[in-house]
Amino acid sequence: MKFGVVIFPGSNCDRDMIYVLETIMKQEVVELWHKDTDLQNVDGIAIPGGFSYGDYLRSGALARFSPIMEKIIEFANNGGFVFGVCNGFQILCESGLLPGTLLHNDNQKFICKNTFIKAQNNNTFLTSLVDNNKALKIPIAHGEGKYFADEKTIEKLHQNNQIIFKYCDDEGNVSKESNPNGSTENIAGVCNANRNVFGMMPHPERASDVELGNTDGKIIIDSMIKTLISKFE
Amino acid sequence: MQVNLEAASELGVNEEEFNKIQEILGRMPNFTELSIFSVMWSEHASYKNSIKWLKTLPREGDHLLVEAGEENAGLVDVGNGIACAFKIESHNHPSAVEPYQGAATGVGGINRDIFTMGARPIAQLNSLRFGNIEKDRTKWLIKGVVKGIADYGNAFGVPVVGGEVFFDDKYNTNPLVNAMSVGILKKEDMISAISKGVGNPVYIVGSSTGKDGIHGATFASADLTENSADDIPSVQVGDPFQEKLLMEATLEVGKTGAVVGMQDMGAAGIICSTSEMSEKGASGMKIDLDKVPLRQTNMEGWEILLSESQERMLVVVEKGKEKLVEEVFEKWDLNCKIIGEVIAENKLYFHKNGELIAEVPASELVLGGGAPVYDREYTEPAYYQRYKKFNINDIPQPSDINEVITTLINNPNIASKKWVIDQYDTMVGTGNMSTNMPADAGIVNLKGTNKALALTVDCNARYVNADPEIGTAIAVAEAARNVVCSGARPSAITNCLNFGNPYNPEAFWQFVGAIKGMSTACLEFGTPVTGGNVSFYNQTMIGGKTEPVLPTPTIGMLGVIDDKKHQTGLSFRNKGHVIFMIGESKNDISSSEYLVSYHGVKESPVPFFDIKAEHKVQDVVSELIKEGLINSAHDVSDGGLMINLLESSMLNNLGFDITADAEVRTDAFLFGEAQSRIVVTVSLSQEDKFIDFLIKSKVPFSTLGHVTKGDIRIDDKFYGNITDLKEQFNTALEDKINK
Numbered sequence: 001m002k003f004g005v006v007i008f009p010g011s012n013c014d015r016d017m018i019y020v021l022e023t024i025m026k027q028e029v030v031e032l033w034h035k036d037t038d039l040q041n042v043d044g045i046a047i048p049g050g051f052s053y054g055d056y057l058r059s060g061a062l063a064r065f066s067p068i069m070e071k072i073i074e075f076a077n078n079g080g081f082v083f084g085v086c087n088g089f090q091i092l093c094e095s096g097l098l099p100g101t102l103l104h105n106d107n108q109k110f111i112c113k114n115t116f117i118k119a120q121n122n123n124t125f126l127t128s129l130v131d132n133n134k135a136l137k138i139p140i141a142h143g144e145g146k147y148f149a150d151e152k153t154i155e156k157l158h159q160n161n162q163i164i165f166k167y168c169d170d171e172g173n174v175s176k177e178s179n180p181n182g183s184t185e186n187i188a189g190v191c192n193a194n195r196n197v198f199g200m201m202p203h204p205e206r207a208s209d210v211e212l213g214n215t216d217g218k219i220i221i222d223s224m225i226k227t228l229i230s231k232f233e
Numbered sequence: 234m235q236v237n238l239e240a241a242s243e244l245g246v247n248e249e250e251f252n253k254i255q256e257i258l259g260r261m262p263n264f265t266e267l268s269i270f271s272v273m274w275s276e277h278a279s280y281k282n283s284i285k286w287l288k289t290l291p292r293e294g295d296h297l298l299v300e301a302g303e304e305n306a307g308l309v310d311v312g313n314g315i316a317c318a319f320k321i322e323s324h325n326h327p328s329a330v331e332p333y334q335g336a337a338t339g340v341g342g343i344n345r346d347i348f349t350m351g352a353r354p355i356a357q358l359n360s361l362r363f364g365n366i367e368k369d370r371t372k373w374l375i376k377g378v379v380k381g382i383a384d385y386g387n388a389f390g391v392p393v394v395g396g397e398v399f400f401d402d403k404y405n406t407n408p409l410v411n412a413m414s415v416g417i418l419k420k421e422d423m424i425s426a427i428s429k430g431v432g433n434p435v436y437i438v439g440s441s442t443g444k445d446g447i448h449g450a451t452f453a454s455a456d457l458t459e460n461s462a463d464d465i466p467s468v469q470v471g472d473p474f475q476e477k478l479l480m481e482a483t484l485e486v487g488k489t490g491a492v493v494g495m496q497d498m499g500a501a502g503i504i505c506s507t508s509e510m511s512e513k514g515a516s517g518m519k520i521d522l523d524k525v526p527l528r529q530t531n532m533e534g535w536e537i538l539l540s541e542s543q544e545r546m547l548v549v550v551e552k553g554k555e556k557l558v559e560e561v562f563e564k565w566d567l568n569c570k571i572i573g574e575v576i577a578e579n580k581l582y583f584h585k586n587g588e589l590i591a592e593v594p595a596s597e598l599v600l601g602g603g604a605p606v607y608d609r610e611y612t613e614p615a616y617y618q619r620y621k622k623f624n625i626n627d628i629p630q631p632s633d634i635n636e637v638i639t640t641l642i643n644n645p646n647i648a649s650k651k652w653v654i655d656q657y658d659t660m661v662g663t664g665n666m667s668t669n670m671p672a673d674a675g676i677v678n679l680k681g682t683n684k685a686l687a688l689t690v691d692c693n694a695r696y697v698n699a700d701p702e703i704g705t706a707i708a709v710a711e712a713a714r715n716v717v718c719s720g721a722r723p724s725a726i727t728n729c730l731n732f733g734n735p736y737n738p739e740a741f742w743q744f745v746g747a748i749k750g751m752s753t754a755c756l757e758f759g760t761p762v763t764g765g766n767v768s769f770y771n772q773t774m775i776g777g778k779t780e781p782v783l784p785t786p787t788i789g790m791l792g793v794i795d796d797k798k799h800q801t802g803l804s805f806r807n808k809g810h811v812i813f814m815i816g817e818s819k820n821d822i823s824s825s826e827y828l829v830s831y832h833g834v835k836e837s838p839v840p841f842f843d844i845k846a847e848h849k850v851q852d853v854v855s856e857l858i859k860e861g862l863i864n865s866a867h868d869v870s871d872g873g874l875m876i877n878l879l880e881s882s883m884l885n886n887l888g889f890d891i892t893a894d895a896e897v898r899t900d901a902f903l904f905g906e907a908q909s910r911i912v913v914t915v916s917l918s919q920e921d922k923f924i925d926f927l928i929k930s931k932v933p934f935s936t937l938g939h940v941t942k943g944d945i946r947i948d949d950k951f952y953g954n955i956t957d958l959k960e961q962f963n964t965a966l967e968d969k970i971n972k
Contacts, residue, residue, distance in 0.1 A: 009565065010474050012390025016663040019680070049661075051388040054474030110383050112658045114668065139668070141387070141658045206660045211678050211797065213669035 001228050004032040004042035006072070006088075008063050013049035013086065013205065020205045021046070024218070025225055034066040044081035044228055045072055047088030049141070049203060059102060059144045060090030069095060081125060081228055082197045086142055089189070089199030097197045098190055099157065100149035105142070106182030112141035114214075115180050117165040117188045117202055118172050124191060126164055126198055129223040135172040136216040138202035140180060145201040147183035147190070157190060165189035165200055234264040244271035250605055257597050265535040265583070265591040269598065272501040272539055273508060276769055279604035282735040283767040286748045294761040296724065298420065302600070305346040305426055305496065306414075307763020309725050311793050313682045316420045318352040321360070321413035321690065321729040321789040323768035327469070328410040332377025336410050337385035337471040341543050343414045344389060345497035348480045349546060351424040351487040352416030355664055356677045357386055358395040359412045360690040360729070360787045361653075364405030366645045366969050371400070374408050375653075375970060381471075382412070383656040388473035389480075392665050393657035394675030395689055400645045403783045406773040411729040413690055413789045417679065424487050427494035428507075428549045428575055429514030435573040437503070438562055439479045439545040441528035445469050447539050475544040475567075482565040483546060489561065491554035498545040504538045504598075506547040507581055511595035512602050517580040520573035522590070534585040549575060609735050611742035616836070620699050623837035625822055630900050631831070635952060637904060638875060640831050642958060647826055647872045648965035670802040671884060672719035673868055674792060685800065687721030687792035693871065694783035695824050700839035701746025701784055702753075707839070707908055708788045709754035710847050711870060716792030717851045718866040718911060720799035720858050723758050727789040728765035733772040733781030740772075743784040751786065757844050758851075760790060799858050803867035804884035805940045810864055810914040812889060812937040814874070815927070816850045819907035820897040826872050827904035841907040850909045853932045862923045863913040873904040877912050878937075879962065882945070882955045890946040891938030903947070914940060 003021050007014045014031075022029040030040050034052075039045070052063040063069060069091070076082045076097050084092040092098040105111055116135040119127040130136070149157070157163050165188040169178040179186045181201075189200030207217030234240065241251040244267060254262050254270045262270065272278060280287065292301040298308040298316055306320035324339025340357065347354045359382060364371045375398075386393060391414070428435070486492060494514065496506040503525070507518050522537045532540075550558050555571070562569035576582075581598075583591040597603030631637050641647050660668055666676040666685060674687040691712040697704030713723040730747065733740030755762060772781035794800055805812075822828045823837040857863045869877045878889050893902045901907075915923045927934045938946075945952040 009478055010388070012388070012477065012661055016661070019663060023680075050390060051474060051477075054388065054472070056474070109380075110387055110656050110658070112387075112660060113655050139660050141660060143387075203660070206663055209663060209678075211680075212663065212666055 001043045001225055002028040002030065002041065004030050004039060004045045006032045006034070006045065006047045006068060008034045008050065008052035008066065010052045010054050011048050011050035013203065016205050017046050017048040020208045020221060024208055025221060027225060032068055034068050037067050037071055039071050039075055043232060044083065045075065047084040047091055049086030049088060052087055052091065060087060060094040063091045064095040073097060076197050079194065079196050083224060084199040085203055085205065086201055089201055090144065092197060092199045098192055098199045099153050100147055100190065102144045103146040103148050104144050105146055110143040111180055112139065114139045115202060116168050116170050116178065118168045118174065120163045120166060121161050124164055124195060125224050125227045126220050127223055128227045130219050133172060135168050135170055136219065137207060137214055138204055138217050139206045140202050142201055146181045147187040149184060154184060160193050162190050162193065163187055164191055164198065236261060236264055236267050241267060244268060245275060246271045250274055253605065257594060257603060263591070265538065266593055268535045268539055269504050269591060269593055273504060273598040274604050278501050278505060279600050280767055281605045282607050282609050282769065283744070284600060284606055285608060286745060289748060290752055290762040291755045292762050294725065297761060297763060301762055301764045305349050307725060307727055308350065308423060309763065309791060310420065311684065311686070313684060314420055315417055315679060316423065317415060317417050317686065317791060318347050318350045319413065319415040319727055319789065319791055320346050320764055321411055321727045321787060322766040323729050323731055324410045324412065325407065325731065325768050325771055328378055329407055332374045333381040334470050336378040336381030338469045338543055339410050339412045340382050340385040341471045341473065341476050342499045343412045344391065344476065345499065347414045347416035348483050349424065349426065349495050349497040351422045351484065352418040353484055354391045354414045354416040355662055356394045356415040356675065356688055357391050357413065358393065358675065358688055358690045358789065360396055360692065361398045362404045362409035362694065362785060363400050364408070365402050366400050368405065371405070372970055378408065378410055379653050379656055385471055385473045387658040389477050390661050392659050392661050394659065394665050394667060394677055397690055398650050398653055399694065401783060403780065407771050407782050409731050409771065409782065409785055411787045413727065415686065415688055415791070422487060424492055424495050426496040426510055427514045428510035428518065429516050430493055430551065430575055431577050433493055433552050433575045434550050434555060434571045435518055435520065435575060436548040436550060436558065436569055437525055437545060437572050438548055438569045439567055440472065440475050440542055441526040441568060442537055442540045442542045442545065443528040444532060444536055444540060445542050447536055447541065469541045469543050471543050478565045478567055479544050479546065482562050482567055486558050486561045489557040491550050491557040493549040493551055495546055495548045498547060500541060502538065502540045503547070508595045508598040510547065510549065511579065511581060512599045515579055517576045517578045517595055518573050519576050519582045520584065522583055522585045524570055524572040526568045526570055534583065534590040538583060609741045610738045611745050612738040613742055614739040620836050621838045623823060625820065628822065628828070628832055628834065630898060634903065637827065637831055638952065641826065641872050641876060641904070642879065642962045643965040644826060644830050645966050645969055647876055649963045650966060651963050652967040652970060666800060670800065671804060672802050673715035674719040674721065676719055676794065676800055683796055685794040685797055687716045687719045687794055689715040690787055690789045691715065692785055692787040694785040695829065696839045697747060697786060698783045699824050699837065701743045702750035703839045703842055705747040705750035705786050706754035706844060707842050708786060709751055709758060709760065710844065710908065711868070712788045712790035713758045713760065714851055714868045714911065716790055717855050718801065718803065718868050720801040721792030721794040722855065723760045724791045724793050725763045726755060726760045727763055729787040730765065730767045731771050731782060731785040731787065732769055735769045740781055747784060747786040754844065757848055801858050801866050803881055804865055805881045805887045805914055806864045806885065808887060808940050808942050810916055810940045811920055812891065812939060813913050813915060813934055814910055814937050815854060815913060815932060815934045816910035817933045818894045818897050818902050819905060820901050821907040822901050822905045825904055825906040827900065843909065847909040849932050850911060853927065853930045854911050854913065857913065857926065860926065862919050862926060863915055865914045867912050869910040869912060871906065873906055875903040879958060881912065883959050886943055886955055888941040888943045888945045888955045889938055890941050893948050894935065
């Protein structure tokens with residue numbers, strides 16, 4: 001598969017995403033510069049984490065106005081696969097491609113640590129190979145990661161099975177104690193109604209290299225690639 | 234402004250120096266020139282009171298690619314064609330008056346030192362010292378400093394992989410904020426901080442210049458006083474987003490082959506980089522200050538020259554290749570302006586509004602050139618002999634060991650630093666190999682090779698205070714021990730020397746002792762000094778009384794894991810593994826956290842330390858790791874053996890059942906901090922082989938006991954389950970900060 005990894009000024013997980021897709025997963029990867037308007041015929045797009053444009057206004061608020069985002073919105077609206085992690089998730093919410101928004105963590109601090117998440121259904125790009133009953137150890141690293149949406153939106157997410165991941169403890173219990181940032185219903189990742197745009201706050205690319213002693217995230221990346229391949233077959 | 238001795242002394246220039254300036258120029262300097270000399274000859278930029286001693290440190294090794302002080306950071310060959318640039322630096326004074334910005338710009342400055350050499354930073358560490366945690370001021374300082382480091386480093390995108398946080402009354406008003414950055418590059422891609430080639434254009438790139446941080450270097454070279462807060466304009470303001478762009482652009486421009494030399498602008502701004510680069514290339518520069526992009530109007534020439542606005546670089550470009558450079562900075566939307574050119578004469582000419590406003594010889598300004606070098610007096614303080622009179626027999630043995638354990642795990646110096654660490658991005662870059670396997674050093678993957686780096690910062694300032702020479706040798710030894718325990722070999726060090734006023738002979742005695750101890754230990758462990766930073770004047774005048782900080786020579790050590798399969802963690806792995814101590818228990822509680830915080834005894838000598846025995850212990854642990862005979866290794870340090878064992882238990886919720894050594898007092902066995910001890914675990918199937926190996930090595934060792942499912946037992950007495958102790962250990966610091 002040919003992936004495009006978007007680079008905004010201030011992106012800082014772009015190289016990590018490229019490393020996983022290209023070196024570990026052996027996929028073709030092109031860099032999509034924020035000023036570009038050519039998506040170079042990619043099969044899927046990954047928007048990495050970081051602090052796009054410094055995130056001085058609101059996380060992801062400026063990135064949505066970049067030339068590349070216009071094209072990505074078009075791509076997504078035509079059914080193209082788009083996947084945002086952390087700041088990428090925030091950008092997708094700001095762009096209106098995903099429902100809800102990301103607020104400051106409950107403790108008003110940046111939090112970086114290993115968390116556990118559980119897939120809510122395995123009928124999506126990101127979860128086709130994931131065991132729904134298994135707690136995956138995936139790290140978070142954000143100051144604004146508290147997922148929030150109004151009740152009506154949350155209801156819709158449930159109806160359409162759009163909630164992809166929830167924070168849980170190491171045994172898979174979804175509880176208040178296992179919610180690291182105050183996210184509504186422990187939500188860690190969602191998709192759009194058409195199921196082609198995905199966003200999550202935890203970083204699967206940080207848990208995909210056997211040399212780091214944790215490959216739970218690789219299952220998610222693997223699912224993404226395999227499902228995408230099957231879609232193109 | 235009138236230039237006379239009074240004006241000079243207001244800028245921190247003494248009479249002798251003022252006369253020397255006139256001698257060098259052959260005339261009276263104007264105000265701009267006087268300002269130039271004042272910052273360049275400040276302690277911070279010139280090392281005038283320390284350089285004589287720094288030159289006695291061991292600075293040679295086949296693996297060093299640049300000599301200490303030659304470039305912005307040390308550069309070490311780690312094999313596979315990869316070089317590692319690393320350095321530690323202080324930002325103490327700015328952090329004391331404005332903790333958030335002070336700490337943030339400290340992080341920015343040290344990272345610039347690394348990427349200006351063409352290296353991409355891949356890891357950061359920091360070493361922090363604060364006052365009594367019960368004080369509101371301390372809580373304000375630690376919250377600000379940690380948030381400053383976090384906000385800057387997280388956005389910049391380099392993981393924090395190690396560090397230390399320590400509290401003591403002696404730092405009440407003068408915290409220490411030492412930041413270390415580590416970067417890697419291909420050996421042949423190093424960019425030098427040199428200016429040469431007559432006619433080559435000189436660029437300023439990055440942020441615009443404003444009035445922030447003017448005279449910051451001078452500010453850093455004086456005692457903090459009650460009025461220091463008035464100097465807040467001397468504190469710079471950081472912008473990690475600009476820094477990130479500047480780094481990407483810098484690394485990209487390095488690949489164009491158009492760059493002759495480059496240096497970041499930190500202390501003393503434009504004047505520092507123009508003079509240092511020129512001195513190095515034995516050339517000069519003609520600079521037009523009207524070309525410098527400004528963020529404020531009405532800036533005087535001297536203000537532009539001295540401004541410490543962050544996120545800027547000076548770049549000398551090969552004539553004819555300007556376009557290659559300008560295109561890169563345009564891509565990253567950064568300023569990139571020619572402000573002058575290289576000239577043959579070793580002089581700096583600064584113009585403003587068409588007029589020559591300063592004309593100074595480049596080399597005369599800088600360290601190793603004409604900057605003053607002083608020989609300071611030193612005398613042994615009375616406390617040194619007094620501390621040695623301490624007798625362990627005067628200290629009663631505690632009746633309740635449990636009470637000591639509770640005291641220690643709730644002590645902010647011992648308790649988990651989770652509250653701090655969780656605020657730092659420790660995983661960006663996907664290179665931190667310690668996240669899921671904590672070790673005594675931070676381990677960073679060298680992707681695409683079989684190697685990894687092992688990094689640590691260490692200094693127990695209480696030991697250094699008790700005996701500067703031995704205490705500093707211990708700091709180096711502990712760093713080496715941490716590196717060895719994690720499966721690496723010690724390679725080289727950088728240092729950050731935080732001391733009191735150098736004009737105070739007793740403070741300077743501590744400095745001299747520290748240098749001597751560091752030399753001894755660096756020679757012993759084969760870890761040359763690649764560079765670093767000296768921070769004097771860390772003391773505060775309160776109501777007329779001077780309070781120096783504890784002498785704190787922080788050691789930042791680089792180690793190399795030659796084969797990733799040697800990576801070793803500090804955590805117990807399985808129930809039933811046998812626990813051994815390599816090295817010897819001693820009847821010693823000197824300078825231990827136990828003695829200080831449980832018994833309230835602050836005056837005692839440095840703990841037991843034999844450098845030769847230490848080296849043997851380290852060598853044997855290294856061999857054990859290579860032979861695959863041990864499952865974990867953790868050195869005994871602050872809090873003693875008990876804390877060591879608890880730390881090893883926590884990750885996997887295991888415990889331990891041990892027997893105390895009858896030869897020493899129980900409190901010394903459990904809580905003493907005698908050096909050169911490493912606790913290792915061995916699986917039953919390897920036990921015989923392990924014992925044979927150690928007997929042959931002739932290094933002393935003893936069996937402590939075995940790993941349990943979670944219960945903690947000493948001499949068959951139950952001391953609770955690890956989960957209960959872990960909860961206290963993990964929350965104690967946060968509770969105290971939020972109280």
